[in-house]
Amino acid sequence: MSPLRLGTRGSALALAQSRAVADAVQAATGRQVELVEVVTAGDRSSAPVHRLGVGVFVSALRDALVAKEIDFAVHSYKDLPTAGQDGLLIAAVPPREDPRDALVAQDGRTLAELPPGSTVGTGALRRIAQLHALGLQLTVTPIRGNVDSRIRRVSGPEPDLDAVVLARAGLVRLGRTEEITETIDPMLMLPAPAQGALAVECRSDDSDLVDLLAVLDHPPTRAAITAERALLATLEAGCSAPVAAYAVLAEGELDSSGASGGDEIYLRGAVISPDGSRDLRLSRTGTPAEAEKIGKALAADLLDLGADSILGTPTDSGARTQHLGATE
Template sequence: MNAPLRLGTRGSALALAQSQQVADSLTAATGRPVELVRIVTAGDRSNAPVAQLGVGVFVSALREALIANEIDFAVHSYKDLPTLPHPGLHIAAVPLREDPRDALVARDGLTLTELPAGSAIGTGAVRRIAQLHALGLQLQVTPIRGNVDSRIARVLGPEADLDAVVLARAGVVRLGRAAEITETLDPMLMLPAPAQGALAIECRADDADLVELLAALDHAPSRAAVTAERAMLATLEAGCSAPVAAHAELAEGEEGDEIYLRGAVISPDGARAVRLSRTGTPADAAEIGKALAADLLDAGADTLMGSTE
């Protein structure tokens, strides 16, 4: 009997749910048992806003455990990963992506446009804050931190102090709370973060047997979409706290599958935005992302990426 593979995970309910899902899928696909190993990250210990914490704050402890051989592989929310690859580590699989859109949880079952002017709406990401301002709905946007459960409690709990929150649909669904979503936001209103809803399964690059084993979980269309989105982000060099959004979709074209990539850079106050798109083949996913970033910069996106305070 093979020894269980050690899967490193953050200790939050969402991280554990995601990791257990991956563990079960891997065992089902390969027969190998998997045990979860909880790792505490700096991001879990801090109450500071995500924009101040910086890119990779939820990732570094997991990667250190990988390099120290304390775990065999790790599951990350892909949008938490820095855009630069880590030497010695390898993204062995990108499983089937959850719905990448943002979701609204509002009191009284309201949708975004039904919220009265002056309503207090909470969210953590600068990207969401900028796009909420850009909609011009006269909402009071409040930066918030915390896990999915604590955010939803601020709207639906006994001590609710907000009228609504916006958060990634994928996390709400993975925790089994999809019924509380009052609206899934159209990307034309709220373009998601690059790689939102996707997981990255990472292991040591020199562990050839595990690289091969984990490949059973890879979903090529999901990997192509995320590759395009993150190539755009990396070329913009914005990191995850700048107001950058991207959404890639794969669809059948006349000559096989095509990627349709939309990207946006929004000023933090929502007053200005540059929104563009590009298409191409999945094989050229990274190049499509780089080209769209260049288009955005040519259109003045770099003048919008100033202060994100």
């Protein structure tokens, strides 16, 4: 039986993620898996991520799937457009890595220890907006590049940044957690919808492979991601928009007989203007079966309070004085 062809981007992080999935497939099913590197438009561009558009790291992998050049692909779930693609299916969502953001700073500093005016680099508009919203008087600059090149700008021989903010999940998967100087509390910085999660995608008509990959699926992670991405889709915002969401599954409270009331999803969402001056944060709860409904309802709550006007704010806007909601 020929090996399964797993499509992946060629970055160190993408390869680490794909190798982990390949190993899991082989361990669970006995099928051999070979990696096939695919270059995406995002890999060829040096423009800021939020200017590249939704799906820039995804389309080439999906094209290869449709053309049957690969059998399945692994994506960072947060990079996927909220709309699915005809003929393709997310066959598995493996257990999520820690979704929080992480700081790598000179001299082992935390965010609170960075002096006013410190230069902090990050590639996500969501992080830029939330760093501004903290009111720490930091100079925040958009950066591109892989994890290694970003960290070198802080700890390399010729550093030009005081700190960078990255996804903790990526550092974990690359074995570089010792370089983290602070794992940022979600109360200060909510992660991107689906941050830390992977999406394993294949052709929907490949029923044997759909069944084979299902062994990797982790229902609690899928429910959390469903809630977060339903919020994003209802806001009609892309993966690079200043929208944050974080769903946590917890066991329900015990009833009078001592029996559990079942698992519960607690979803927090935020919409932040790029300059950080307008910041809406709300939450909702429900059951895992209601994950999509919860995300849509929370998005509607945010829209009722003016989230659409925040999302319409140009990225180069000046300071605003209107404040909606509270900065956690």
